[in-house]
Amino acid sequence: MTAAGGEPEELPIAGDDDVVRVRQLVRTYAQRVKLSLVNQTKLVTAASELARNTLVYGGGGVARIEVVTDGVRQGVRAVFHDDGPGIPDVTLALADGWSSGSGLGLGLSGSRRLVDEFDLDTEVGRGTTVTVVKWRG
Amino acid sequence: MERVPILEIGGVLLVSIQIDLQDQTVLALQEDLAQRISDTGAHGVVIDISGVEIVDSFIGRMFATIASLSRLFDATTVVVGMRPAVAITLVELGLTLGDVRTALNLERGLKILGEQRRGRR
Numbered sequence: 486m487t488a489a490g491g492e493p494e495e496l497p498i499a500g501d502d503d504v505v506r507v508r509q510l511v512r513t514y515a516q517r518v519k520l521s522l523v524n525q526t527k528l529v530t531a532a533s534e535l536a537r538n539t540l541v542y543g544g545g546g547v548a549r550i551e552v553v554t555d556g557v558r559q560g561v562r563a564v565f566h567d568d569g570p571g572i573p574d575v576t577l578a579l580a581d582g583w584s585s586g587s588g589l590g591l592g593l594s595g596s597r598r599l600v601d602e603f604d605l606d607t608e609v610g611r612g613t614t615v616t617v618v619k620w621r622g
Numbered sequence: 623m624e625r626v627p628i629l630e631i632g633g634v635l636l637v638s639i640q641i642d643l644q645d646q647t648v649l650a651l652q653e654d655l656a657q658r659i660s661d662t663g664a665h666g667v668v669i670d671i672s673g674v675e676i677v678d679s680f681i682g683r684m685f686a687t688i689a690s691l692s693r694l695f696d697a698t699t700v701v702v703g704m705r706p707a708v709a710i711t712l713v714e715l716g717l718t719l720g721d722v723r724t725a726l727n728l729e730r731g732l733k734i735l736g737e738q739r740r741g742r743r
């Protein structure tokens with residue numbers, strides 16, 4: 486899988502208005518690679534969940550959005566990164582309905598279902614990076 | 623922060639969401655609605671989401687919260703106009719709207735509220 490369609494775009498996630506901006510940027514990219522409306526909606530919804538996690542639990546961070554290709558098809562990759570506290574128990578965090586706070590615990594598990602590729606890289610005391618990809622078709 | 627306007631028409635509060643909701647706006651809307659239901663004694667709340675492109679867990683939870691809130695004031699909340707792509711995404715996300723009433727469109731939502739009201743009298 487390689488990056489296509491130019492430089493990735495980065496957006497800071499420092500406030501809840503940034504979560505809205507991330508959603509809008511992801512939507513633009515999803516339309517650029519002509520994802521179906523349902524797949525656009527799934528990807529934007531996942532991005533909204535992950536950006537909010539970056540803000541609320543990671544203490545803020547950055548989102549990076551880019552077009553990727555694997556030769557035959559194009560997709561959108563969105564990366565959410567923070568230098569926050571990290572996630573001590575990844576299995577627990579990925580379980581439906583588990584939240585360390587007052588959330589529904591659907592953000593991670595739900596967004597994982599909404600995308601084609603999902604990667605969670607986290608280290609306690611260092612931070613968290615979540616990478617998702619949605620392919621066209 | 624933008625605020626979502628609340629209209630009152632014949633004992634029903636109508637909220638038509640036309641903006642991209644940030645979390646603060648969602649929280650403000652919940653508070654505004656609680657205040658308006660209590661001030662007006664409205665018997666119903668209609669939330670029109672036909673202009674809403676995504677419903678994530680935060681926004682979804684708002685519907686459930688508003689529904690519970692309105693019940694405390696003896697009012698019913700109906701969410702109307704959900705786009706098909708949003709509905710499909712909600713199911714896959716795993717979000718159930720609990721006992722939030724939904725209707726296809728505004729007209730049907732108002733009909734539900736009207737019938738409920740007549741049923742009570």
Ligand SMILES: Nc1ncnc2c1ncn2[C@@H]1O[C@H](COP(=O)(O)OP(=O)(O)OP(=O)(O)O)[C@@H](O)[C@H]1O
Nearest residue numbers: 538542543578584585588589590591592593613679
């Ligand atoms: N970026 C992050 N940094 C640190 N911890 C995180 C991060 N993202 C998620 N977590 C942890 O994983 C848990 C599960 O996250 P998830 O998004 O699934 O649920 P939630 O945010 O608690 O609730 P919801 O998203 O449904 O409102 C969180 O409660 C939090 O403890």
Ligand SMILES: [Mg+2]
Nearest residue numbers: 538588592593
């Ligand atoms: Mg979350």
